[in-house]
Amino acid sequence: MAEFNSKDTAAFKGVWVFCEQREGVIMSTSYQLLSEGRKLANDLGVELAGVVLGHNVKEDYLKALGGYGADKVYYCDHELLDVYTTDAYTKVICDLVEDKKPEIFLIGATNIGRDLGPRCAARLHTGLTADCTHLDVDVAKYKEFLKTTSTIDVDNTVFEENTNLKMTRPAFGGHLMATIICPRFRPQMSTVRPGVMQTQPYDDAGAAKTVIEKVAVQLSKDDINVEVVEVVKAAKQLVDLIGADVVVTVGRGISKDVEGGLKLAEELAGVLGGVVGASRACVDAGWITADHQVGQTGKTVHPRIYVALGVSGAIQHLAGMQDSECIIAVNKNESAPVFDVASYGIVGDLFKVTPMLIEAIRTLKASK
């Protein structure tokens, strides 16, 4: 292998997506990233490859990555890659990057991706942008994006014409957006927030066409300084509030029929493709587990849509959700503070309004 030099930017070509598997199943984040990677690869006129590390991963699962846009799949099979360890995964990925030299490398910002990404970037001597929510290589497309999301006077600003990856991410708890570049080193690496990129429809022809390349893995027990004793699944799956695109939150307003209120919230979250959140009042009352809590002492969320059902909007609650893109509040008290941050407010009984909302959205979706 020739000497690897991350500064020799001209030597790098192609877009890669790390396709994480757990227990042999590819995580859905991988499909979102492949769909996004496909767009970047098209804009650059290069190949898109998925990278899978695992052991005895089903051929069908590998082929399916082609259905979401991968021209090629690098499959690294080894028994020491079955369960994630930083040491094993970093070694195998860095060996592969040094050999094949991709220009862009995207990794899902899962708890594992955010462990693997920085370790690889440090070893390869390149930059890594954390938890991105938007990616562009094309300057015109980037300008269009800025026009709709920032107050930057795009038409009177000079933008260098190049195809460097422009990686946009929230920082300072979502109070600031930053676009980061990595102009002098390759690959340009970024972890991408789960749930943000849209998965494109599955394409059978793409799956049939995709080429699977089995990579010869150099790995031994001596490379690994940890021992995974056990992997335990939470009895009930913890809700992924932070990565959610839509959050439907219930407050003490459901008290007269807790079970019914929770069921309505679940149904509404279901039709909108989201998850259920809760105010602390509900958690303290034991109606729902603490992983659902939004707010100062719970999770801070920035979903595209936040629906608050029977939540008063205490400052500690608002601290965790007021930066959501579109906030819809239903509360029977017209002076509830939640209406101060709401994009749309309905003054009414949540037990009457929510079923109508579910129905109306269902009808709309059916007509599309």
Place this chain on the structure above:
Amino acid sequence: MKCIVCVKQVPDTSGVVAVKEDGTMDRAAMATITNHDDLAAVEAALRIKDATGCKVVVVSMGPPPAEGMLRELLAMGADEAVLVSAREFGGSDTYATSQILAAAIKKVGVDNDDIIFCGRQAIDGDTAQVGPQIAEKLHVPQVSYVEKVEVNNGKVTVQRQLEDGYMTIKVNTPCLLTCLKELNEARYMSVGGIMECYSKPLSVFNYETLKDDPLIDVDTIGLKGSPTNVYKSFSPPVKGAGMMMEGADKATVDQLVGILNDKHII
């Protein structure tokens, strides 16, 4: 055995966040606090000290006022503090930051049974990258997202959080662990600790102190040596004033869903 803890002083982003005209953060206008995850890291180290009597060294890179925070950590029970501060270090991205912190940790000295602690994530930069990158630069194993730590006869066993559960991992020392704030409830400074904290050693590592380490190279530290650059920064879009709907019946709901559809929100 000793514990080395990396601690960052951060602006308090839960209060008023001041953004300047040019889209950068007005740090001067904001209160500073000790990063939450890092307090959990300090507490984890102090609990190991309580059990074993080992030494705890806290390390922070930042401007000179970070000394105040380091004194507080000494008052909590840490034994020594290191402030890493130099103009040459300013503007570092996570790659460059980890080069510098790794060099500082090497200067403190890493023994075979040591544990290095970081927070998982700082609330300002929000990247969660510095811990794993320091581990790589020190060639030690890492475990991130740690929600439980046990040290028994020098053997380190941790629980690492996953989205849908956890992993139990045994890790060889020396190692680096990045801690979640849920790991524990940090103690307060004690009265005795406050009395003592000014007599405990606090060293300042500047460019001169660290420059002989191969990690400290003008091409890999500071603004110029950072692989990533901030290309543009801006405030997220401001929401327009909210709209209160008339009524609460089917017509109201249909109107709302119509608006959401027109705006491509659903």
